[in-house]
Every structure is written in C-alpha cells, then in structure tokens.
Amino acid sequence: MTEVTLHIYDVTNSGSEKTNNTIMNINKIFKDGIGLGGIFHSAVQVYGDDEWSFGFCDHGTGVFSCPSKRNPMYTYRESIVLGRTNFSIFKVNQILRELSREWPGNSYDLLAKNCNHFCDEFCERLGVPKLPGWVNRFANAGDAAMEVAGNTAIRLRQAKTEIVSASKVAYRFLLGVASSNGSAPKSPSSSNRGSPRVQATWFKNLITSGAKPSSSSDIENKYEDVLIQ
16 A cells, blocks of 8 residues: 655746746636636656656657656646555556556647546546546636537537428428419519418529529529528
C-alpha cells in the first residue's frame, strides 16, 4: 500500500511571457479567489520519485514521466494526496503499460482528452478518488458547451430534413390536384383562392417564382432550395 499524490501546475508553456502571466492571473482569480478552477496541468505520483502524465506527440504513447514537481514546461503550484492504493508496484507498472497503449500522443485533445482526463483514469484504476472538480473544470465546461452546441446543430438539421420531407409530400399532393384539374389562373382572386386547383397552381408559382421546371423533380429540388435558404 502506498500514497497516490496529485501534482498540479499552472500551464505556462505558451512561449509568451504575457500569455503565461495572464494564465497565472486567471488561475489566481478563479481558483485561489473564488474556488472555481483554472488552467492546470496535472500528474500522478505513485511508487518512486517520478510523476506520470499525458501530453501530445505525433507518434507513440502520450504517457510520460518526469521527476515529481519538476516538469520543466509548467509552473508547479501544489500537491494533493488523493489516497492510498492497495496495488503492488508490479500491478501499477502493468496499469501504466496498459494506459500507454490506450493513450497515444496524437489522440490528445485540449477539451476531451487532456492530462487531467488521463490522471482521472489512472486514479480510478488505482482505486483512489479522482481529481478535485476544480482541476479540470474549464475543460469540462468547454467540452459540455461543445456537446450542447453539437446536439443543437444535429437537432436543427433533423428538423430541417423533416420539414423538407413533409413539405415535399404536401407539394406532390397539391401538384397532383392541379394536374388532374387542368390549368388555373396564376393570380387567384379572393373569391376562388379556396379551390384546390387554384391553390396548387398558386403554390407552384409562388415556389418557382415564375420559372417553369422541366420535371416534377426539378420543382421539388427548387422547393427544397427555398426551404433550406
């Protein structure tokens, strides 16, 4: 049995001192000031003096280790003991080998699959509590916002498809009524607007804007274009 410790860093690897200072100020205000969270890198230490984390690379695993609290890319902030694991060092090494295969560097995603997500999964497999919510809150909030936006876009596309399909059915019906009853005036008066024959012709003229399509499929395509616009 051994302690599992989470090491947390301010993300200060932008290459710009101004940006790094901005991030430090954000973390100071949002985490230290009001306790919401910030922009952090995290790593897990279990057995030995190294910490384990995850980052981007073009080839191979994104899982890497470095001396604890000394990642040169970031600014060390604090450490939290998450609990104690009952696993042996042999079992922990086995878990790390599995994670190394499952977390390739090119799968890194700032919102959906970052270092904090990796530490969460590592801790879960070690049988200790996951990271405090504030560590990855900004990424989780951003990911949730993207999911909501994506679902909204899907619903809008589905609704548009259903509207187009339903309108095509209605249009075919009106077009069929017009064909079976012959031609009708293009500008119906208020007295005969209720006639199905006149409704169909007036509807066709409205959709096609005076143009005469070569076939019924052309009419439907033009109508769909109008709906999509």
